[in-house]
Amino acid sequence: xxxxxxxxxxxxxxxxxxxxxxxIIPARFLRxxxxxxDFARFLFHDVRFDADGxxxxxxxxNQAPYRxxxxxxxxxxxxxxxxxxxxxxxxxxxxxxxxIAPSLGDIFHQNCxxxxxxxxxxxxxxxxxxxxxxxxxxxxxIALNLETQTVIGPxxxxxxxEIDPFRKQMLxxxxxxxxxxxxxxxxxxxxxxxxxxxxxxxxxxRA
Amino acid sequence: MFxxxxxxxxxxxxxxxxxxxxxxxxxxxEGSTSAFGRLAKAGRRVRRTDLTFAxxxxxxxxxxxxxxxxxxxxxxxxxSRHTAVQGIVYxxxxxxxxxxxxxxxxxxxxxxxxxxLVCGDSxxxxxxxxxxxxxxxxxxxxxxxxxxxxxxxxxxQVMRVTVEGRLALGVTAKDVILAIIARIGAGGGVxxxxxxxxxxxxxxxxxxxxxxxxxxxxxxxxxxxVAPDETTFAYLEGRPFAPRGDGWARALAAWKTTPSDPGxxxxxxxxxxxxxxxxxxxxxTSPQDALPIxxxxxxxxxxxxxxxxxxxxxxxxxxxxxxxxxLTDVKVDRVFIGSCTNSRLEDLRAAARxxxxxxxxxxxxxxxxxxxxxxxxxxxxxxxxxxxxxxEWREAGCSxxxxxxxxxAGVAERVASTSNRNFxxxxxxxxxTHLMSPAMAAAAAVTGRLTDVRTLAx
Numbered sequence: 259x260x261x262x263x264x265x266x267x268x269x270x271x272x273x274x275x276x277x278x279x280x281x282i283i284p285a286r287f288l289r290x291x292x293x294x295x296d297f298a299r300f301l302f303h304d305v306r307f308d309a310d311g312x313x314x315x316x317x318x319x320n321q322a323p324y325r326x327x328x329x330x331x332x333x334x335x336x337x338x339x340x341x342x343x344x345x346x347x348x349x350x351x352x353x354x355x356x357x358i359a360p361s362l363g364d365i366f367h368q369n370c371x372x373x374x375x376x377x378x379x380x381x382x383x384x385x386x387x388x389x390x391x392x393x394x395x396x397x398x399x400i401a402l403n404l405e406t407q408t409v410i411g412p413x414x415x416x417x418x419x420e421i422d423p424f425r426k427q428m429l430x431x432x433x434x435x436x437x438x439x440x441x442x443x444x445x446x447x448x449x450x451x452x453x454x455x456x457x458x459x460x461x462x463x464r465a
Numbered sequence: 466m467f468x469x470x471x472x473x474x475x476x477x478x479x480x481x482x483x484x485x486x487x488x489x490x491x492x493x494x495e496g497s498t499s500a501f502g503r504l505a506k507a508g509r510r511v512r513r514t515d516l517t518f519a520x521x522x523x524x525x526x527x528x529x530x531x532x533x534x535x536x537x538x539x540x541x542x543x544x545s546r547h548t549a550v551q552g553i554v555y556x557x558x559x560x561x562x563x564x565x566x567x568x569x570x571x572x573x574x575x576x577x578x579x580x581x582l583v584c585g586d587s588x589x590x591x592x593x594x595x596x597x598x599x600x601x602x603x604x605x606x607x608x609x610x611x612x613x614x615x616x617x618x619x620x621x622q623v624m625r626v627t628v629e630g631r632l633a634l635g636v637t638a639k640d641v642i643l644a645i646i647a648r649i650g651a652g653g654g655v656x657x658x659x660x661x662x663x664x665x666x667x668x669x670x671x672x673x674x675x676x677x678x679x680x681x682x683x684x685x686x687x688x689x690x691v692a693p694d695e696t697t698f699a700y701l702e703g704r705p706f707a708p709r710g711d712g713w714a715r716a717l718a719a720w721k722t723t724p725s726d727p728g729x730x731x732x733x734x735x736x737x738x739x740x741x742x743x744x745x746x747x748x749x750t751s752p753q754d755a756l757p758i759x760x761x762x763x764x765x766x767x768x769x770x771x772x773x774x775x776x777x778x779x780x781x782x783x784x785x786x787x788x789x790x791x792l793t794d795v796k797v798d799r800v801f802i803g804s805c806t807n808s809r810l811e812d813l814r815a816a817a818r819x820x821x822x823x824x825x826x827x828x829x830x831x832x833x834x835x836x837x838x839x840x841x842x843x844x845x846x847x848x849x850x851x852x853x854x855x856x857e858w859r860e861a862g863c864s865x866x867x868x869x870x871x872x873x874a875g876v877a878e879r880v881a882s883t884s885n886r887n888f889x890x891x892x893x894x895x896x897x898t899h900l901m902s903p904a905m906a907a908a909a910a911v912t913g914r915l916t917d918v919r920t921l922a923x
Contacts, residue, residue, distance in 0.1 A: 273772060273775065274772065274775065274776055274779065275652070275772050275773075275776060276651045276652060276751050276753075276776070278751075278886070278888045280868075280886070280888045280889070280890060280891050281888065281889055281890065284868070284890055284894070285867055285868040285869035285891075286868065286869055288496070288869055289524070289536045289537065289539075289540055289869070290536075291499075292499065304889070304890050304894050305889075309876075309894075333772055334652050335651055335652030335655060335685060338651060338652065338685060339587065339682070339683075339886060339888060340586075340587050340886075341585060341586055341587040341601040341602060341603055342496075342603075343603035343604040343605060344604075346603075361652055361655045361656075361685075362655070363655070363685070364621075364655055364656065364685070364686075364687040365587055365600075365601050365602065365603060365682075365687060368602070368603060368606065369603035369604075369605070369606075372603060372605035372606065373605070422480075422481035422482055422483065422619060423480050423481035424479050424480045424481035424482075424483040424617070425481065425483075426481075427480070435605075435609060435617065436507075436608065436609050436612050436613065439485065439609065439612075439613045439615060439617070440612070440613065442476065442477055442485055442613075442615070445476050445477045445485070446476055446485075446487070446613060446614065446615060449476045449487050450487075450614075453487070457715075457716075457719065458712060458715070459577075459708035459712035459713070459715065459716045460489050460516075460577070460580065461515060461516070
């Protein structure tokens with residue numbers, strides 16, 4: 259996993275609440291391999307391009323000041339719906355490194371953490387302030403620092419965000435979670451032995 | 466109940482309130498192929514092939530044909546190859562037990578009370594109807610479970626949703642969950658597991674409880690649970706993978722200790738009265754945009770200024786609806802009865818009761834949830850009722866719910882659908898989805914418009 263330490267970059271506002279992962283990447287692209295050369299093009303495909311494949315000028319990421327954005331600042335429940343991790347892969351392929359939101363879809367949130375994309379949760383009023391500033395100053399930057407757990411807005415105001423120490427450490431180091439868990443083999447095997455005695459019917463999974 | 470299931474599956478405590486949680490059942494579908502690919506590349510094996518089960522549902526054509534698109538066909542073939550290599554039970558294309566992963570888990574007795582169950586699909590919440598802790602995960606976590614049979618998880622909060630009273634005639638489990646989502650909102654359950662309780666839920670069959678739990682994710686909750694009871698046990702007894710003999714007696718004794726203790730505390734409580742719930746349809750592009758069928762298309766001008774109003778305007782434009790119009794004036798172009806929400810035998814019976822002796826005036830598909838549901842329905846003659854009424858009787862699969870197998874609606878086509886998501890583009894680019902119960906969808910098929918099923922005579 260790519261580590262995340264700090265990003266100081268252009269941020270783009272996404273104002274509608276409940277942006278679902280079908281909108282982030284439509285289902286017909288899910289069978290494409292992650293290393294497909296045009297994977298970034300699938301991001302927000304049906305709201306970003308018209309039926310002929312031309313860019314829709316009203317979509318935020320098609321507007322000149324936001325084309326280099328590495329941060330999205332969204333409304334509540336961004337990434338709700340389907341568990342498709344390709345939503346995060348498409349954001350990553352396009353160049354997004356962090357999402358700042360009042361709340362995120364639970365599975366999307368988890369998928370961000372698995373891919374070195376920083377999910378930042380801030381109170382709704384703070385996020386609304388950031389989005390307003392991004393509209394007022396298109397192309398303005400936001401500075402994110404995971405080590406200090408701080409967001410510096412376009413106007414220089416600072417916000418502290420919470421993230422649990424386990425996820426923070428994983429993101430900072432980019433550690434592979436499977437490798438970490440394999441280190442718990444003794445505990446897993448002990449659990450399986452105990453469960454096998456206490457709940458033997460669970461392993462009887464053969465018709 | 467959630468607390469008990471959680472506590473029984475903690476393998477190790479990690480930092481920051483994270484625990485390593487053991488997973489008792491891992492269900493796979495074609496979407497698991499990229500995880501299988503990474504597993505193979507790392508030279509690893511599936512740790513517990515006896516706790517891992519696979520089926521093909523997302524990319525199957527329910528016409529019964531083999532996909533001509535090589536990518537779609539390849540998704541099924543790749544799953545078949547990986548499961549064979551790893552030695553995993555696979556309910557494949559020609560297996561009558563094949564079907565939607567959330568239909569066949571319970572049907573086969575793989576889903577049991579008190580277990581942890583995951584699948585790379587957000588509607589895994591369905592299995593919570595049995596008192597299991599069941600939730601959807603992404604592709605990287607699928608690989609993690611394949612390799613270690615565990616997941617690092619932080620404990621969610623628990624919300625209890627209590628529904629009391631008797632449902633009126635024509636009101637179903639689908640209407641209950643749509644009403645719940647409308648109440649708490651599409652993001653209302655974020656960070657929570659929902660425990661469904663109350664006399665309305667207790668009176669429900671397992672098929673109905675699965676419909677309710679299925680759409681927990683549409684309220685933002687990763688998991689929904691119903692306490693196991695005699696209804697649960699009666700459903701499970703004798704299922705192919707359910708415990709037998711001595712194992713059944715021991716399991717039953719353990720399952721009876723799963724429900725929440727009286728006086729258990731919840732982080733949040735929500736209450737609804739069954740008498741407030743009417744047959745419900747959605748009008749917008751979020752499952753929270755739900756109203757009684759007797760209502761009218763809402764007017765954004767009456768909403769407070771801001772994001773909510775903007776979303777309504779956008780949703781109505783996408784849906785092609787006029788504010789103030791009676792919902793029963795909305796004409797539909799086609800009907801889809803199926804999906805992991807509403808494709809079980811009782812769902813098909815409810816739709817057939819409405820279809821019987823009538824005739825569909827728009828194309829209407831009936832897609833059973835599994836090969837076994839299909840067989841059971843045919844044994845009762847439901848297929849003949851549907852066919853006589855001009856409905857199309859199809860093979861099992863996700864079909865038009867998921868929009869990834871080529872079975873989609875066209876631009877601006879309006880679909881009365883028993884599925885779970887009315888998102889923009891969910892059923893095809895530009896397609897317009899109205900969510901409702903199987904009986905309501907069948908009613909829409911025979912009238913060609915959104916219809917209050919209670920107004921169809923006898």
